[in-house]
Amino acid sequence: MDFSFTPEQEQLRASLAAYLRDHHDFAARQAAVASESGRNTALWHGLADQLGLLALGGPDAPDPFDLLVVMQELGVALVTEPYLESAITSATLLRHSGTQAAAALLPRIASGAAVVVLADTERGARLGAPPHHTRADRSGDGWLLGGAKSTIMAAPWATTLLVTAQTADGTAVFAVDPHSDGVTMFPYRTIDGRRAADLRFDAVALTEAQLVAAPDIAATAIEHATDAAIAALAAEALGVTRRILDDTIAYTRDRRQFGQSIAGFQALQHRMVDMFMKIEAATSATYLATMKLGAPPRERTLAISGAKVLVGEACRFVGQNGVQLHGGMGMTEELAVGHYFKRATVIEGLMGTSDDHLARYMATAATPQPAAA
Amino acid sequence: MDLALSPAEQAFAADIRRFFSQEYPQDVLALVRDGRKLTRDDHVRSQQALNAKGWLGVGWPAEHGGPGWTPVERYLFEQELELAGAPSIIPMAVIYIGPIICAFGTPEQQGRWLPDILESRAMWAQGYSEPESGSDLASLRMSAVRDGDDYVLNGTKIWTSGAHWADWIFCLVRTEKCERKQDGISMICADMRTPGITVHPIISIDGAHELNRVEFDNVRVPAANMIGEPGKGWHYANVLLAAERVSYAHIGRKRADLAELRRVAATMPGSVAATMADEPLFARRVALAEIRLNAVEMSVLRVLCGDAAPAAVSALKIACTELAQEITELWVELAGRDRAIVADRTRADWRDAAPEAAPFAVPRTASYLFERAQTIYGGATEIQKTIVWRALDRANAGIARS
Numbered sequence: 181m182d183f184s185f186t187p188e189q190e191q192l193r194a195s196l197a198a199y200l201r202d203h204h205d206f207a208a209r210q211a212a213v214a215s216e217s218g219r220n221t222a223l224w225h226g227l228a229d230q231l232g233l234l235a236l237g238g239p240d241a242p243d244p245f246d247l248l249v250v251m252q253e254l255g256v257a258l259v260t261e262p263y264l265e266s267a268i269t270s271a272t273l274l275r276h277s278g279t280q281a282a283a284a285l286l287p288r289i290a291s292g293a294a295v296v297v298l299a300d301t302e303r304g305a306r307l308g309a310p311p312h313h314t315r316a317d318r319s320g321d322g323w324l325l326g327g328a329k330s331t332i333m334a335a336p337w338a339t340t341l342l343v344t345a346q347t348a349d350g351t352a353v354f355a356v357d358p359h360s361d362g363v364t365m366f367p368y369r370t371i372d373g374r375r376a377a378d379l380r381f382d383a384v385a386l387t388e389a390q391l392v393a394a395p396d397i398a399a400t401a402i403e404h405a406t407d408a409a410i411a412a413l414a415a416e417a418l419g420v421t422r423r424i425l426d427d428t429i430a431y432t433r434d435r436r437q438f439g440q441s442i443a444g445f446q447a448l449q450h451r452m453v454d455m456f457m458k459i460e461a462a463t464s465a466t467y468l469a470t471m472k473l474g475a476p477p478r479e480r481t482l483a484i485s486g487a488k489v490l491v492g493e494a495c496r497f498v499g500q501n502g503v504q505l506h507g508g509m510g511m512t513e514e515l516a517v518g519h520y521f522k523r524a525t526v527i528e529g530l531m532g533t534s535d536d537h538l539a540r541y542m543a544t545a546a547t548p549q550p551a552a553a
Numbered sequence: 554m555d556l557a558l559s560p561a562e563q564a565f566a567a568d569i570r571r572f573f574s575q576e577y578p579q580d581v582l583a584l585v586r587d588g589r590k591l592t593r594d595d596h597v598r599s600q601q602a603l604n605a606k607g608w609l610g611v612g613w614p615a616e617h618g619g620p621g622w623t624p625v626e627r628y629l630f631e632q633e634l635e636l637a638g639a640p641s642i643i644p645m646a647v648i649y650i651g652p653i654i655c656a657f658g659t660p661e662q663q664g665r666w667l668p669d670i671l672e673s674r675a676m677w678a679q680g681y682s683e684p685e686s687g688s689d690l691a692s693l694r695m696s697a698v699r700d701g702d703d704y705v706l707n708g709t710k711i712w713t714s715g716a717h718w719a720d721w722i723f724c725l726v727r728t729e730k731c732e733r734k735q736d737g738i739s740m741i742c743a744d745m746r747t748p749g750i751t752v753h754p755i756i757s758i759d760g761a762h763e764l765n766r767v768e769f770d771n772v773r774v775p776a777a778n779m780i781g782e783p784g785k786g787w788h789y790a791n792v793l794l795a796a797e798r799v800s801y802a803h804i805g806r807k808r809a810d811l812a813e814l815r816r817v818a819a820t821m822p823g824s825v826a827a828t829m830a831d832e833p834l835f836a837r838r839v840a841l842a843e844i845r846l847n848a849v850e851m852s853v854l855r856v857l858c859g860d861a862a863p864a865a866v867s868a869l870k871i872a873c874t875e876l877a878q879e880i881t882e883l884w885v886e887l888a889g890r891d892r893a894i895v896a897d898r899t900r901a902d903w904r905d906a907a908p909e910a911a912p913f914a915v916p917r918t919a920s921y922l923f924e925r926a927q928t929i930y931g932g933a934t935e936i937q938k939t940i941v942w943r944a945l946d947r948a949n950a951g952i953a954r955s
Binding site: 301302303304305306307308309328329330331333366368369370371372374376378379380436437438442445447448496500503504507508510511512513514518519521522525526528529530531532533535536538539540543 | 682685686687688689692711712755756757758760764821822823824825832833834835838882885886888889890891892893894895896906907908909910911918921922923925926928929930933934935938
């Protein structure tokens with residue numbers, strides 16, 4: 181067994197961290213977040229062109245541990261660009277579907293020219309629910325799409341949406357231009373400084389070429405995309421929570437009350453140790469989940485859901501206590517810690533909450549393991 | 554032991570309940586139900602409606618316009634107010650400084666300030682914390698130096714809720730350097746329009762502007778605005794803190810929140826069960842919160858009836874505020890990913906911004922974020938635990954309970 185990252189991965193981490201230090205300090209991040217579009221296109225092109233992060237793995241699927249390294253550093257710097265949505269979630273789905281329409285999109289994701297966003301979640305639906313508000317029906321040579329999606333992260337920035345819909349034969353995925361007739365976007369800000377949208381589709385006419393994943397492969401492709409996304413989100417959370425702990429240690433060392441640095445109080449030291457232990461558990465669970473991304477479904481689900489549970493715990497505990505130990509200052513928009521707390525809060529809620537994944541873990545663990553072949 | 558409410562107490566609660574369902578401004582209740590942000594004017598109308606019944610000065614002696622309630626009656630009033638979904642009384646004037654002016658102010662001060670508070674003509678802010686004095690409040694440094702008939706104030710107050718709409722501020726200031734740092738502290742009131750006072754907004758993590766930093770630069774305040782004697786400010790502040798030790802309980806608010814949570818959960822699909830109300834993991838958390846709430850309510854009543862040990866009284870602040878936070882966590886659990894959404898709740902049509910979202914998600918997430926402050930203000934949990942320990946230690950050493 182070897183838990184060390186390869187020299188190439190260490191190099192990737194170092195160059196990304198250095199790039200973000202130079203081009204994306206907290207003030208630059210806040211300026212992008214406050215802008216009209218919320219995008220930081222200079223950073224996006226830097227990640228694509230200078231660092232090649234959107235094309236990791238070249239024509240092949242990237243090493244999941246490369247993505248872990250990238251997501252962790254994006255978490256440390258609280259980057260809001262749609263790397264997870266486009267380069268991981270959508271790219272994974274497209275690679276698994278393998279259709280011509282899918283293959284055409286992949287190079288455009290890799291160059292950064294396209295931002296491709298999976299629009300799958302619907303009003304009130306919990307983890308893994310198939311689309312039930314969105315339908316696509318045959319119409320002549322093509323399809324007619326109708327329905328609605330809710331809280332699609334990064335949708336306002338998308339050049340292409342991958343919309344899941346119910347068809348007569350089951351769930352399918354379509355590539356939809358967000359500017360098409362019949363698509364209405366309701367964009368809004370999110371508490372973590374990003375943009376998301378609710379979407380409505382009213383008799384949107386689609387060609388056969390827009391069918392990215394037909395019912396025979398769509399469910400599996402979506403599952404792989406979601407699992408890859410959860411592993412990546414978990415990696416981001418490691419960066420986010422680590423930064424909260426670092427900031428909290430620094431703040432409690434500086435802050436003096438009762439004639440001493442408050443980091444000298446044992447109650448606070450122990451709390452910070454508890455924060456560290458949550459991050460450690462989440463780190464190991466995230467490694468396990470990343471390692472199991474290629475494993476058979478049952479094994480993969482247990483590792484992915486297990487990671488989301490422990491990552492969710494870390495996000496909540498570290499986030500809440502980071503704010504608590506910063507006192508009133510932790511409650512302000514002024515300090516970074518509150519913004520990291522809000523990202524941690526969103527991560528906890530994305531792609532299934534801790535309870536959703538605990539329930540999925542329980543259900544999966546209760547089903548018998550298939551007999552060895 | 555008789556733990557039931559007497560018939561008179563039940564009739565009292567029924568009367569309050571009728572008031573909120575009939576006489577109280579129903580449009581204010583509608584705004585709260587709709588998740589809207591209340592304006593200063595909404596709060597003024599709410600408080601004026603309470604005052605018209607003589608119910609606003611809850612902790613005040615009857616001679617100054619208080620309702621003359623027993624502790625249990627006051628508790629029932631707050632419970633009914635919260636169950637009705639009405640906004641709480643803004644505490645700075647009515648709950649915090651009003652009773653101090655009643656107890657320690659001169660007749661001139663009482664005549665000048667108390668009627669304006671009861672009529673909600675004047676809003677007040679509380680100037681206690683300073684940038685370098687939070688948990689260690691007694692280390693505060695804002696100075697008040699006597700100069701003729703005035704005091705000259707210099708320093709900074711922080712976390713001042715509502716300073717941007719306040720007419721007056723009451724401050725703890727240092728008038729003397731003493732061996733024991735608590736001894737040189739005095740309490741003085743300043744008109745917010747006095748030259749030299751500047752209010753700087755602090756935007757909190759829920760995006761709201763409630764908090765402020767207030768700078769005092771050579772602010773001249775008449776010596777007649779000092780409450781009681783110089784050097785006694787710490788004592789005055791603490792006498793009232795003791796009287797207000799269950800004001801953070803908000804049992805009715807929690808009960809109304811949990812009832813609403815159950816109602817909404819029953820309308821949302823679960824992942825294992827048909828609805829979230831029956832979803833095993835969620836239902837377990839809701840049940841635990843309710844069990845804790847029932848126990849905390851009993852603890853509050855024990856404190857009000859003088860049955861609780863000092864350690865238990867301080868511990869109750871922790872229990873009440875952590876339970877409030879736990880309930881906000883249940884709401885964001887229910888919201889799932891919709892917790893991410895930001896919308897401008899000063900607008901009547903704020904829900905149209907995200908038409909597919911769970912309608913409660915925006916205000917409930919804002920509460921989740923903002924209520925993190927409950928375990929920070931009014932003595933952070935870590936400070937409370939030290940106080941609880943000292944009380945336990947004293948009790949254990951055989952020293953008489955205070």
